[in-house]
Amino acid sequence: xxxxxxxxxxxxxxxxxxxxxxxxxxxxxxxxxxxxxxxxxxxxxxxxxxxxxxxxxxxxxxxxxxxxxxxxxxxxxxxxxxxxxxxxxxxxxxxxxxxxxxxxxxxxxxxxxxxxxxxxxxxxxxxxxxxxxxxxxxxxxxxxxxxxxxxxxxxxxxxxxxxxxxxxxxxxxxxxxxxxxxxxxxxxxxxxxxxxxxxxxxxxxxxxxxxxxxxxxxxxxxxxxxxxxxxxxxxxxxxxxxxxxxxxxxxxxxxxxxxxxxxxxxxxxxxxxxxxxxxxxxxxxxxxxxxxxxxxxxxxxxxxxxxxxxxxxxxxxxxxxxxxxxxxxxxxxxxxxxxxxxxxxxxxxxxxxxxxxxxxxxxxxxxxxxxxxxxxxxxxxxxxxxxxxxxxxxxxxxxxxxxxxxxxxxxxxxxxxxxxxxxxxxxxxxxxxxxxxxxxxxxxxxxxxxxxxxxxxxxxxxxxxxxxxxxxxxxxxxxxxxxxxxxxxxxxxxxxxxxxxx
RNA sequence: GGCGCGUUGGAGAAGCGGCUUAACUCACCAGCCUUUCACGCUGGCAUUCACGGGUUCGAAUCCCGUACGCGUCACCA
Numbered sequence: 001x002x003x004x005x006x007x008x009x010x011x012x013x014x015x016x017x018x019x020x021x022x023x024x025x026x027x028x029x030x031x032x033x034x035x036x037x038x039x040x041x042x043x044x045x046x047x048x049x050x051x052x053x054x055x056x057x058x059x060x061x062x063x064x065x066x067x068x069x070x071x072x073x074x075x076x077x078x079x080x081x082x083x084x085x086x087x088x089x090x091x092x093x094x095x096x097x098x099x100x101x102x103x104x105x106x107x108x109x110x111x112x113x114x115x116x117x118x119x120x121x122x123x124x125x126x127x128x129x130x131x132x133x134x135x136x137x138x139x140x141x142x143x144x145x146x147x148x149x150x151x152x153x154x155x156x157x158x159x160x161x162x163x164x165x166x167x168x169x170x171x172x173x174x175x176x177x178x179x180x181x182x183x184x185x186x187x188x189x190x191x192x193x194x195x196x197x198x199x200x201x202x203x204x205x206x207x208x209x210x211x212x213x214x215x216x217x218x219x220x221x222x223x224x225x226x227x228x229x230x231x232x233x234x235x236x237x238x239x240x241x242x243x244x245x246x247x248x249x250x251x252x253x254x255x256x257x258x259x260x261x262x263x264x265x266x267x268x269x270x271x272x273x274x275x276x277x278x279x280x281x282x283x284x285x286x287x288x289x290x291x292x293x294x295x296x297x298x299x300x301x302x303x304x305x306x307x308x309x310x311x312x313x314x315x316x317x318x319x320x321x322x323x324x325x326x327x328x329x330x331x332x333x334x335x336x337x338x339x340x341x342x343x344x345x346x347x348x349x350x351x352x353x354x355x356x357x358x359x360x361x362x363x364x365x366x367x368x369x370x371x372x373x374x375x376x377x378x379x380x381x382x383x384x385x386x387x388x389x390x391x392x393x394x395x396x397x398x399x400x401x402x403x404x405x406x407x408x409x410x411x412x413x414x415x416x417x418x419x420x421x422x423x424x425x426x427x428x429x430x431x432x433x434x435x436x437x438x439x440x441x442x443x444x445x446x447x448x449x450x451x452x453x454x455x456x457x458x459x460x461x462x463x464x465x466x467x468x469x470x471x472x473x474x475x476x477x478x479x480x481x482x483x484x485x486x487x488x489x490x491x492x493x494x495x496x497x498x499x500x501x502x
Numbered sequence: 503g504g505c506g507c508g509u510u511g512g513a514g515a516a517g518c519g520g521c522u523u524a525a526c527u528c529a530c531c532a533g534c535c536u537u538u539c540a541c542g543c544u545g546g547c548a549u550u551c552a553c554g555g556g557u558u559c560g561a562a563u564c565c566c567g568u569a570c571g572c573g574u575c576a577c578c579a
Binding site for chain 2: 008009010012042043044045048049106108110113115117120121122127128152153170173174175176179180181183184186187188189191193194195197198202213214215216217218219228242244246249250276279280281283285286287288296306308309310311312313314315316317318319320322326365384385386447453455458459460461462463465466472473474475476477478484
């Protein structure tokens with residue numbers, strides 16, 4: 001039988017890291033076994049569901065490179081893929097189960113239910129519904145209706161053997177039927193509850209494997225009971241552990257960046273996020289951890305999914321991101337960086353006419369858009385090894401653009417007070433005379449010759465020049481920096497730092 | 503509280519009864535490389551696998567108990 005898995009988020013918020021991992025694991029499993037992935041929207045919560053969220057979730061998956069063959073946006077044989085549009089389907093199943101006597105109307109109010117729960121808890125018993133409305137006579141029901149009460153529908157849990165779940169990750173998990181009270185399958189607003197809708201949809205959509213978060217494990221017996229009442233075989237279950245924050249708690253919005261979109265905005269690459277998230281609760285068989293999505297597909301298996309929860313470690317994410325940034329071609333990095341530095345670049349008044357702003361982007365780029373200018377590519381290559389996120393590129397704009405040096409800190413000023421500084425600067429300046437185009441090779445040879453002529457080595461010649469031109473103690477290789485700035489800017493900046501000389 | 507799940511270094515983890523005096527990766531520390539910072543390279547970082555019992559010639563690996571953590575007990579998913 002062909003593997004069919006699904007990712008079924010409820011559109012009540014952005015796609016968060018945990019959801020992304022569930023989607024990823026489903027995707028990897030499907031792709032690795034020649035199966036398919038279905039994207040379904042579980043929007044039965046009328047209050048909280050919103051189409052915008054559904055869109056943003058699909059966008060996030062697209063961006064990550066997690067592709068689904070069926071469902072939202074792409075359609076398919078089992079359409080519709082939005083639960084709110086499948087009400088007739090659920091109705092059919094309600095009737096099927098009602099015919100077997102599994103369904104009854106419940107008129108209990110929220111207050112009554114709460115009171116019952118409290119009482120059971122106080123007695124130290126399992127809070128659950130005791131079936132008060134199960135024995136209502138037709139007259140009593142009519143009476144309640146006449147009073148304007150709208151019933152919900154409950155599933156009757158019958159006594160029997162414990163429910164055994166063969167979980168692909170956790171092994172055999174056993175639940176007692178007595179601990180499960182009759183639960184609601186259709187709310188009084190006519191919409192099915194989660195536990196009912198998943199079962200129907202997984203059945204109708206021929207889902208073979210349900211891979212989802214551990215928080216669903218305790219719900220699984222209810223779902224199995226419904227499968228049983230329907231006389232159907234449940235799919236294989238695989239419950240993956242939770243992702244914890246660094247305090248060991250379940251990651252929630254309050255922990256700050258939990259949405260995939262947050263990371264995209266901060267300048268993380270999709271391949272870095274995929275690599276990182278893929279290693280959360282799963283480990284590859286070999287020693288290699290830097291893995292592309294295709295390699296993950298190749299290596300992924302449920303057997304290697306960990307039972308223990310995983311802590312989200314931003315350090316490691318940063319490591320992956322820095323790695324993938326370093327792997328980019330200059331052209332792609334330039335394209336990726338552009339949106340992050342666009343406004344900053346625009347502030348550089350004297351550079352605004354340079355081609356990297358608009359004119360640079362014409363023709364076909366690697367990402368299918370436009371081609372970045374040679375300058376932008378050089379800029380990208382210059383900072384490539386310095387940044388962990390794309391957003392950090394912003395910090396380099398002022399340093400590598402324009403005729404102005406920012407304020408120098410005390411350490412930098414100290415460097416310029418050195419005795420040989422004036423000589424080095426003058427020698428450098430004179431060598432720049434008559435030079436119109438600077439490139440890395442040219443800069444290198446100028447600096448080399450300079451050192452030779454003055455009889456100075458390394459630090460003594462490079463630090464004064466670095467500080468004179470960039471105002472900084474650290475930064476990318478000087479030859480690249482100078483080539484990027486150009487003669488005019490270098491001279492202008494040296495003029496500005498003149499005042500710091502002793 | 504009931505039920506369920508988990509517990510190997512700061513983090514991700516490998517380990518599936520002897521090959522483990524516990525791989526690998528991130529972080530951290532030291533050294534090397536280098537015109538700075540980074541990158542890269544080399545080395546260091548758990549005598550010990552939550553704790554206590556037991557089984558066994560032998561246990562991180564199997565069993566039991568305890569502790570701790572997490573999840574779940576909704577007309578939310």
